[in-house]
Amino acid sequence: MSNIQALRGTRDILPDEAVVWQHVEATARDILHRAAYREIRPPMLEQTELFARGIGEATDVVGKEMYSFEDRGGRSITLRPEITAGLVRAFIGNKLFASGGVQRLWHTGPAFRYERPQKGRQRQFHQLDVEILGSRDPRADVEVIAIATDILQTLGLKSLSLDINSVGSGADRQAYRDALINYLTPYRDDLDSDSQDRLTRNPLRILDSKDSRTQEIIQDAPSLLDHLSEDSQGHFDQVQQQLSALGIDFTINPRLVRGLDYYTHTAFEIMSADLGAQATVCGGGRYDGLVQQLGGPEVPAIGFAIGLERLTILLQQLQTTPTPTLDFYMVSRGEKAEPVTTVLAQQLRHQGFAVEVDLSGSVFGKQFKRADRSGAMACLILGDAEAEGGTVQLKWLSSGEQAELSQGELLDMADTLKAKIATLR
Known part of the structure:
Protein backbone atom coordinates (compact mmCIF):
# COMPACT_ATOMS: atom_id res chain seq x y z
CA MET A 1 0.00 0.00 0.00
CA SER A 2 1.61 3.27 -1.13
CA ASN A 3 1.91 6.34 1.07
CA ILE A 4 -0.55 9.19 0.51
CA GLN A 5 1.46 12.15 -0.81
CA ALA A 6 0.76 15.86 -0.50
CA LEU A 7 -1.20 17.25 -3.46
CA ARG A 8 0.82 18.66 -6.34
CA GLY A 9 1.36 22.35 -5.73
CA THR A 10 1.11 22.02 -1.95
CA ARG A 11 3.90 21.39 0.51
CA ASP A 12 4.46 20.68 4.17
CA ILE A 13 6.10 23.44 6.18
CA LEU A 14 8.23 21.45 8.61
CA PRO A 15 9.33 22.66 12.08
CA ASP A 16 12.79 23.94 11.05
CA GLU A 17 11.22 26.04 8.28
CA ALA A 18 8.24 27.07 10.40
CA VAL A 19 10.70 29.01 12.57
CA VAL A 20 11.36 31.27 9.57
CA TRP A 21 7.63 31.79 9.01
CA GLN A 22 7.12 32.66 12.68
CA HIS A 23 9.94 35.21 12.47
CA VAL A 24 8.38 36.84 9.39
CA GLU A 25 4.93 36.98 10.98
CA ALA A 26 6.24 38.35 14.29
CA THR A 27 8.29 41.04 12.51
CA ALA A 28 5.33 42.10 10.35
CA ARG A 29 2.95 42.07 13.31
CA ASP A 30 5.25 44.37 15.30
CA ILE A 31 5.73 46.88 12.47
CA LEU A 32 2.03 46.93 11.61
CA HIS A 33 1.02 47.36 15.26
CA ARG A 34 3.32 50.39 15.56
CA ALA A 35 1.68 51.90 12.46
CA ALA A 36 -1.88 51.43 13.89
CA TYR A 37 -2.96 48.57 11.57
CA ARG A 38 -5.50 46.12 12.97
CA GLU A 39 -5.76 42.44 12.12
CA ILE A 40 -8.84 41.03 10.37
CA ARG A 41 -9.52 37.34 9.64
CA PRO A 42 -11.90 36.74 6.71
CA PRO A 43 -12.71 33.15 5.65
CA MET A 44 -10.89 31.28 2.90
CA LEU A 45 -14.18 30.21 1.28
CA GLU A 46 -16.21 32.85 -0.56
CA GLN A 47 -18.97 33.00 -3.15
CA THR A 48 -17.49 32.68 -6.64
CA GLU A 49 -19.34 35.84 -7.67
CA LEU A 50 -17.13 37.89 -5.34
CA PHE A 51 -14.04 37.19 -7.42
CA ALA A 52 -15.81 37.37 -10.78
CA ARG A 53 -17.04 40.87 -9.91
CA GLY A 54 -14.02 42.03 -7.96
CA ILE A 55 -11.03 40.64 -9.85
CA GLY A 56 -12.68 40.58 -13.28
CA GLU A 57 -14.03 37.72 -15.38
CA ALA A 58 -11.51 38.46 -18.15
CA THR A 59 -8.50 37.89 -15.91
CA ASP A 60 -6.49 34.68 -15.96
CA VAL A 61 -7.13 34.27 -12.23
CA VAL A 62 -10.90 34.01 -12.66
CA GLY A 63 -10.87 32.39 -16.10
CA LYS A 64 -8.22 29.70 -15.54
CA GLU A 65 -6.86 29.48 -12.02
CA MET A 66 -9.64 29.39 -9.42
CA TYR A 67 -10.59 26.35 -7.35
CA SER A 68 -14.39 26.51 -7.55
CA PHE A 69 -17.06 23.94 -6.75
CA GLU A 70 -20.78 23.65 -6.13
CA ASP A 71 -21.73 22.97 -2.53
CA ARG A 72 -24.67 20.87 -1.34
CA GLY A 73 -26.90 23.92 -1.46
CA GLY A 74 -26.18 24.45 -5.14
CA ARG A 75 -24.06 27.54 -4.53
CA SER A 76 -20.85 28.19 -6.44
CA ILE A 77 -18.04 28.43 -3.88
CA THR A 78 -14.38 29.33 -4.44
CA LEU A 79 -11.23 28.91 -2.39
CA ARG A 80 -9.95 32.47 -2.39
CA PRO A 81 -7.30 33.10 -5.08
CA GLU A 82 -6.24 36.33 -3.34
CA ILE A 83 -7.09 38.13 -0.13
CA THR A 84 -8.12 41.70 -0.99
CA ALA A 85 -11.56 40.94 -2.42
CA GLY A 86 -12.58 38.93 0.65
CA LEU A 87 -11.24 41.61 2.97
CA VAL A 88 -13.28 44.25 1.13
CA ARG A 89 -16.36 42.00 1.31
CA ALA A 90 -15.86 41.78 5.08
CA PHE A 91 -15.39 45.57 5.26
CA ILE A 92 -18.73 46.08 3.48
CA GLY A 93 -20.71 43.27 5.12
CA ASN A 94 -19.73 44.28 8.64
CA LYS A 95 -20.18 48.01 7.93
CA LEU A 96 -16.67 48.91 9.04
CA PHE A 97 -17.11 52.10 7.01
CA ALA A 98 -19.94 53.29 9.29
CA SER A 99 -17.58 54.91 11.78
CA GLY A 100 -16.03 57.01 9.01
CA GLY A 101 -12.39 57.88 8.81
CA VAL A 102 -9.61 55.57 7.68
CA GLN A 103 -9.44 51.83 8.33
CA ARG A 104 -5.98 50.24 8.41
CA LEU A 105 -6.33 46.46 8.17
CA TRP A 106 -4.05 43.46 7.67
CA HIS A 107 -4.39 39.71 7.31
CA THR A 108 -2.13 36.76 6.67
CA GLY A 109 -3.12 33.32 5.44
CA PRO A 110 -3.34 30.92 2.49
CA ALA A 111 -4.82 31.48 -0.96
CA PHE A 112 -5.24 29.06 -3.85
CA ARG A 113 -4.59 29.15 -7.61
CA TYR A 114 -4.32 26.36 -10.15
CA GLU A 115 -0.94 27.21 -11.69
CA ARG A 116 2.15 25.29 -12.73
CA PRO A 117 4.09 24.86 -9.48
CA GLN A 118 7.62 26.26 -9.39
CA LYS A 119 10.10 27.61 -6.87
CA GLY A 120 8.31 30.08 -4.64
CA ARG A 121 4.96 29.55 -6.38
CA GLN A 122 2.56 26.89 -5.14
CA ARG A 123 -1.10 26.14 -5.71
CA GLN A 124 -1.65 26.74 -2.02
CA PHE A 125 0.38 29.83 -1.21
CA HIS A 126 0.44 32.35 1.61
CA GLN A 127 0.28 36.12 1.64
CA LEU A 128 0.62 38.98 4.06
CA ASP A 129 -2.07 41.44 2.98
CA VAL A 130 -2.11 45.08 4.17
CA GLU A 131 -4.78 47.63 3.26
CA ILE A 132 -5.79 51.25 3.91
CA LEU A 133 -9.47 51.95 3.21
CA GLY A 134 -10.96 55.42 3.26
CA SER A 135 -8.25 57.74 1.92
CA ARG A 136 -7.49 59.15 -1.55
CA ASP A 137 -4.47 61.01 -0.19
CA PRO A 138 -1.17 60.18 -1.94
CA ARG A 139 0.28 59.89 1.55
CA ALA A 140 -1.67 56.63 1.94
CA ASP A 141 0.07 55.26 -1.16
CA VAL A 142 3.45 56.24 0.26
CA GLU A 143 2.60 54.84 3.69
CA VAL A 144 1.86 51.32 2.45
CA ILE A 145 5.00 51.32 0.27
CA ALA A 146 7.05 52.49 3.28
CA ILE A 147 5.47 49.81 5.52
CA ALA A 148 6.26 47.08 2.97
CA THR A 149 9.82 48.35 2.65
CA ASP A 150 10.22 48.44 6.44
CA ILE A 151 9.05 44.84 6.80
CA LEU A 152 11.41 43.53 4.11
CA GLN A 153 14.41 45.53 5.29
CA THR A 154 13.85 44.66 8.96
CA LEU A 155 13.89 41.01 7.95
CA GLY A 156 17.37 41.59 6.52
CA LEU A 157 16.75 41.91 2.78
CA LYS A 158 19.14 44.36 1.15
CA SER A 159 19.13 43.92 -2.65
CA LEU A 160 15.62 45.35 -3.09
CA SER A 161 14.27 47.54 -5.89
CA LEU A 162 10.93 49.33 -6.18
CA ASP A 163 9.04 49.80 -9.46
CA ILE A 164 6.09 52.19 -9.54
CA ASN A 165 3.57 53.23 -12.17
CA SER A 166 0.19 54.87 -12.43
CA VAL A 167 -2.67 53.13 -14.23
CA GLY A 168 -4.77 56.27 -13.78
CA SER A 169 -8.49 56.51 -13.24
CA GLY A 170 -11.03 54.17 -14.80
CA ALA A 171 -11.45 56.64 -17.68
CA ASP A 172 -7.67 56.90 -18.17
CA ARG A 173 -7.35 53.15 -18.21
CA GLN A 174 -10.15 52.75 -20.76
CA ALA A 175 -8.55 55.33 -23.05
CA TYR A 176 -5.24 53.53 -22.82
CA ARG A 177 -6.92 50.16 -23.35
CA ASP A 178 -8.40 51.43 -26.64
CA ALA A 179 -5.04 52.86 -27.73
CA LEU A 180 -3.27 49.60 -26.93
CA ILE A 181 -5.79 47.51 -28.87
CA ASN A 182 -5.42 49.82 -31.88
CA TYR A 183 -1.64 49.46 -31.74
CA LEU A 184 -1.56 45.67 -31.23
CA THR A 185 -4.31 44.60 -33.64
CA PRO A 186 -2.09 44.73 -36.77
CA TYR A 187 0.40 42.46 -34.94
CA ARG A 188 -2.22 39.96 -33.77
CA ASP A 189 -0.82 36.98 -35.69
CA ASP A 190 2.69 37.65 -34.37
CA LEU A 191 1.63 37.65 -30.70
CA ASP A 192 1.93 34.54 -28.54
CA SER A 193 -1.32 32.58 -28.13
CA ASP A 194 -2.08 33.89 -24.63
CA SER A 195 -1.64 37.48 -25.81
CA GLN A 196 -3.90 36.85 -28.81
CA ASP A 197 -6.57 35.67 -26.39
CA ARG A 198 -6.05 38.71 -24.16
CA LEU A 199 -6.15 41.26 -26.99
CA THR A 200 -9.84 42.01 -26.64
CA ARG A 201 -10.49 40.57 -23.16
CA ASN A 202 -7.67 42.06 -21.10
CA PRO A 203 -5.08 43.77 -23.33
CA LEU A 204 -3.11 45.37 -20.50
CA ARG A 205 -1.98 41.91 -19.40
CA ILE A 206 -0.11 41.58 -22.72
CA LEU A 207 2.42 44.01 -21.25
CA ASP A 208 3.39 41.25 -18.79
CA SER A 209 4.02 38.65 -21.49
CA LYS A 210 7.35 36.83 -21.22
CA ASP A 211 7.29 35.81 -24.92
CA SER A 212 10.32 37.34 -26.66
CA ARG A 213 8.49 38.22 -29.91
CA THR A 214 5.60 39.81 -27.99
CA GLN A 215 8.10 41.78 -25.92
CA GLU A 216 9.65 43.13 -29.13
CA ILE A 217 6.23 44.25 -30.38
CA ILE A 218 5.25 46.06 -27.19
CA GLN A 219 8.53 47.97 -27.01
CA ASP A 220 6.97 50.63 -29.26
CA ALA A 221 3.47 50.38 -27.79
CA PRO A 222 1.86 53.56 -26.43
CA SER A 223 2.70 54.33 -22.79
CA LEU A 224 0.03 54.34 -20.13
CA LEU A 225 1.67 57.42 -18.61
CA ASP A 226 0.82 59.38 -21.79
CA HIS A 227 -2.88 58.77 -21.17
CA LEU A 228 -3.13 60.10 -17.60
CA SER A 229 -5.50 62.95 -16.82
CA GLU A 230 -4.19 66.04 -15.08
CA ASP A 231 -5.55 64.84 -11.72
CA SER A 232 -4.02 61.37 -12.15
CA GLN A 233 -0.66 62.83 -13.09
CA GLY A 234 -0.80 65.17 -10.08
CA HIS A 235 -1.48 62.24 -7.74
CA PHE A 236 1.42 60.27 -9.22
CA ASP A 237 3.76 63.26 -8.95
CA GLN A 238 2.98 63.63 -5.23
CA VAL A 239 3.64 59.93 -4.62
CA GLN A 240 7.08 60.30 -6.26
CA GLN A 241 7.91 63.42 -4.29
CA GLN A 242 7.01 61.86 -0.95
CA LEU A 243 8.90 58.64 -1.67
CA SER A 244 11.95 60.75 -2.43
CA ALA A 245 11.44 62.67 0.83
CA LEU A 246 11.55 59.33 2.69
CA GLY A 247 14.73 58.31 0.89
CA ILE A 248 13.01 55.39 -0.85
CA ASP A 249 14.54 54.85 -4.28
CA PHE A 250 12.21 53.86 -7.13
CA THR A 251 12.06 53.31 -10.86
CA ILE A 252 9.07 54.35 -12.97
CA ASN A 253 8.02 51.32 -15.00
CA PRO A 254 5.31 52.26 -17.53
CA ARG A 255 4.72 48.54 -18.30
CA LEU A 256 3.73 47.76 -14.73
CA VAL A 257 -0.03 47.28 -14.65
CA ARG A 258 -0.55 44.43 -12.11
CA GLY A 259 -2.76 41.49 -13.02
CA LEU A 260 -6.16 42.35 -11.57
CA ASP A 261 -8.86 44.61 -12.98
CA TYR A 262 -9.57 46.57 -9.82
CA TYR A 263 -6.34 48.60 -9.75
CA THR A 264 -6.42 52.39 -10.27
CA HIS A 265 -3.72 55.06 -10.00
CA THR A 266 -0.61 53.84 -8.15
CA ALA A 267 0.70 50.34 -8.86
CA PHE A 268 3.97 49.06 -7.43
CA GLU A 269 6.19 46.01 -7.04
CA ILE A 270 9.20 45.34 -4.82
CA MET A 271 11.75 42.92 -6.24
CA SER A 272 14.76 41.11 -4.85
CA ALA A 273 17.80 40.41 -7.01
CA ASP A 274 18.48 37.34 -4.86
CA LEU A 275 15.41 35.43 -6.05
CA GLY A 276 16.21 34.86 -9.74
CA ALA A 277 13.48 34.93 -12.37
CA GLN A 278 10.59 35.09 -9.87
CA ALA A 279 11.97 38.29 -8.37
CA THR A 280 8.79 39.98 -7.06
CA VAL A 281 8.28 39.60 -3.30
CA CYS A 282 5.65 42.33 -2.86
CA GLY A 283 3.03 43.84 -5.13
CA GLY A 284 0.20 46.26 -4.62
CA GLY A 285 -1.64 49.34 -5.68
CA ARG A 286 -4.65 51.56 -5.33
CA TYR A 287 -8.20 50.30 -6.00
CA ASP A 288 -10.55 53.24 -5.50
CA GLY A 289 -13.58 51.63 -7.17
CA LEU A 290 -13.56 48.12 -5.70
CA VAL A 291 -15.62 48.77 -2.55
CA GLN A 292 -18.40 50.37 -4.59
CA GLN A 293 -18.11 47.69 -7.27
CA LEU A 294 -18.81 45.03 -4.63
CA GLY A 295 -21.92 46.79 -3.33
CA GLY A 296 -20.48 49.16 -0.74
CA PRO A 297 -20.23 52.94 -0.57
CA GLU A 298 -17.62 54.95 -2.49
CA VAL A 299 -14.50 54.24 -0.43
CA PRO A 300 -11.00 54.66 -1.93
CA ALA A 301 -8.35 52.15 -0.90
CA ILE A 302 -4.78 50.99 -1.41
CA GLY A 303 -2.83 47.97 -0.24
CA PHE A 304 -0.21 45.34 -0.94
CA ALA A 305 0.48 41.63 -0.58
CA ILE A 306 3.80 39.96 0.22
CA GLY A 307 4.25 36.40 -1.01
CA LEU A 308 5.48 34.47 2.01
CA GLU A 309 6.84 31.45 0.12
CA ARG A 310 9.23 33.60 -1.89
CA LEU A 311 10.13 35.66 1.14
CA THR A 312 10.98 32.64 3.31
CA ILE A 313 13.11 31.17 0.49
CA LEU A 314 15.09 34.42 0.46
CA LEU A 315 15.53 34.46 4.21
CA GLN A 316 16.74 30.87 4.24
CA GLN A 317 19.24 31.67 1.49
CA LEU A 318 20.50 34.73 3.35
CA GLN A 319 20.37 33.00 6.75
CA THR A 320 18.99 36.13 8.39
CA THR A 321 16.50 34.36 10.65
CA PRO A 322 17.47 33.99 14.31
CA THR A 323 17.64 30.39 15.51
CA PRO A 324 15.27 29.33 18.29
CA THR A 325 16.86 29.54 21.73
Missing part, protein backbone atom coordinates in the same frame (compact mmCIF):
# COMPACT_ATOMS: atom_id res chain seq x y z
CA LEU A 326 16.57 26.91 24.44
CA ASP A 327 17.52 27.71 28.03
CA PHE A 328 17.39 24.31 29.73
CA TYR A 329 17.44 20.70 28.58
CA MET A 330 16.17 18.40 31.35
CA VAL A 331 17.35 14.81 31.68
CA SER A 332 16.00 12.36 34.22
CA ARG A 333 15.85 8.68 34.97
CA GLY A 334 13.93 6.77 37.59
CA GLU A 335 10.37 6.30 38.75
CA LYS A 336 10.64 9.10 41.30
CA ALA A 337 12.69 11.50 39.20
CA GLU A 338 10.66 11.56 36.00
CA PRO A 339 7.38 12.92 37.51
CA VAL A 340 9.35 15.60 39.39
CA THR A 341 10.96 16.69 36.12
CA THR A 342 7.55 17.36 34.61
CA VAL A 343 6.55 19.63 37.50
CA LEU A 344 9.88 21.46 37.67
CA ALA A 345 9.94 22.08 33.90
CA GLN A 346 6.49 23.65 34.01
CA GLN A 347 7.48 25.87 36.93
CA LEU A 348 10.52 27.10 35.00
CA ARG A 349 8.40 27.79 31.90
CA HIS A 350 6.06 29.88 34.03
CA GLN A 351 9.10 31.97 34.99
CA GLY A 352 9.86 32.66 31.32
CA PHE A 353 12.47 29.99 30.54
CA ALA A 354 12.47 27.82 27.41
CA VAL A 355 12.70 24.23 28.62
CA GLU A 356 12.80 20.88 26.81
CA VAL A 357 12.30 17.64 28.73
CA ASP A 358 13.89 14.45 27.46
CA LEU A 359 11.04 11.93 27.39
CA SER A 360 13.03 9.01 25.98
CA GLY A 361 13.60 7.14 29.23
CA SER A 362 17.00 6.08 27.87
CA VAL A 363 20.21 5.89 29.89
CA PHE A 364 21.78 9.15 31.08
CA GLY A 365 24.64 8.91 28.55
CA LYS A 366 22.28 9.05 25.58
CA GLN A 367 20.25 11.84 27.16
CA PHE A 368 23.42 13.89 27.75
CA LYS A 369 24.35 13.55 24.07
CA ARG A 370 20.93 14.90 23.09
CA ALA A 371 21.40 17.75 25.56
CA ASP A 372 24.70 18.67 23.86
CA ARG A 373 22.98 18.72 20.45
CA SER A 374 19.95 20.68 21.66
CA GLY A 375 21.59 24.10 21.71
CA ALA A 376 20.46 24.65 25.31
CA MET A 377 22.53 26.83 27.61
CA ALA A 378 22.37 24.39 30.52
CA CYS A 379 21.35 20.87 31.41
CA LEU A 380 19.23 20.08 34.47
CA ILE A 381 19.76 16.54 35.80
CA LEU A 382 17.48 14.57 38.10
CA GLY A 383 17.85 11.01 39.27
CA ASP A 384 15.89 9.32 42.03
CA ALA A 385 18.45 10.57 44.59
CA GLU A 386 17.82 14.20 43.56
CA ALA A 387 14.07 13.61 43.58
CA GLU A 388 14.16 12.26 47.13
CA GLY A 389 16.42 15.06 48.33
CA GLY A 390 14.56 17.86 46.55
CA THR A 391 17.69 18.84 44.61
CA VAL A 392 18.75 19.18 40.97
CA GLN A 393 22.11 19.17 39.18
CA LEU A 394 22.72 22.27 37.04
CA LYS A 395 25.38 21.85 34.33
CA TRP A 396 26.41 24.74 32.06
CA LEU A 397 26.99 23.07 28.70
CA SER A 398 29.53 25.56 27.30
CA SER A 399 31.96 25.27 30.22
CA GLY A 400 31.02 21.97 31.85
CA GLU A 401 30.65 23.78 35.21
CA GLN A 402 28.22 21.86 37.43
CA ALA A 403 26.57 22.52 40.80
CA GLU A 404 23.89 20.95 42.98
CA LEU A 405 21.01 23.19 44.03
CA SER A 406 17.80 22.68 45.87
CA GLN A 407 14.83 22.89 43.54
CA GLY A 408 13.60 25.87 45.55
CA GLU A 409 16.94 27.66 45.07
CA LEU A 410 16.77 27.04 41.31
CA LEU A 411 13.35 28.67 41.11
CA ASP A 412 14.30 31.55 43.42
CA MET A 413 17.36 32.53 41.35
CA ALA A 414 15.45 32.98 38.08
CA ASP A 415 16.72 36.55 37.52
CA THR A 416 20.35 35.52 38.12
CA LEU A 417 20.01 32.59 35.72
CA LYS A 418 18.46 34.80 33.04
CA ALA A 419 21.32 37.28 33.34
CA LYS A 420 23.93 34.54 33.00
CA ILE A 421 22.15 32.98 30.00
CA ALA A 422 22.07 36.42 28.34
CA THR A 423 25.84 36.81 28.75
CA LEU A 424 26.49 33.31 27.34
CA ARG A 425 24.44 34.12 24.23
